Amino acid sequence: MIQAAGTGVLGHRAAAGVLAGVSLLMGAAAARAEVIELQWQDAGRFERSLTIAPGKFAEICGPLEAGQAVQWSFDADRALNFNVHYHVDKDVRYPAKKENVKRLQGDxxxxxxxxxxxxxTNKTTAATKLSVTLRRK
Structure with missing residues (x-):
């Protein structure tokens, strides 16, 4: 609990209010970092348009089976850091990784x-619009 000398009960309530306000602001900022579940639409496609806040990221994740292939592409109005990754125990593996790109495609x-x-990841100081298309092959 935050306490200043001589604050008494009213001071504790004010401090609690400040902490609640800080928590709300931090929660709102964290909410702008987005993890999206990969859910295939008709014909094995996934499409999404979104905005990534400055200093935040967006991530689309889902399970893929051995033998599957995905054609992917994206277009953004500002340069972003991009990767495709997966985890093996504590290791992170990157089938694709590129910094400072507005558009890219791959398989x-x-x-x-x-x-x-x-x-x-949006490393800029402005919000960035992103359009993504994934297609199972």
Whole structure:
């Protein structure tokens, strides 16, 4: 609990209010970092348009089976850091990784069942609009 000398009960309530306000602000900022579950639509497509706040990220993640392939592309109005990654124990592996790009496309071939993530990080000072398309092949 935060306490200033001579604050008494009213001071504790004011401090609690300040802490609640700080928590709300931190929660709102964290909410702008977005993790999206990969859910395939008709014909094995996934499409999404979103905005990434300055200093935040967006990540689209989902399980893929061995032998599957995904064609992916994205277009943003500002340069972003991008990667496709998956985890093996504590290691992170990157089938694709590129910094400072506005648009890119590629193919992912899956060797083993993993949860794969497409991730964009906005290192700029302005919000960035992003359009993403994933298509199972």
């Amino acid at each position: 992912l071939s899956v060797d083993a069942r993993q949860d794969y993530c497409w991730m964009w």
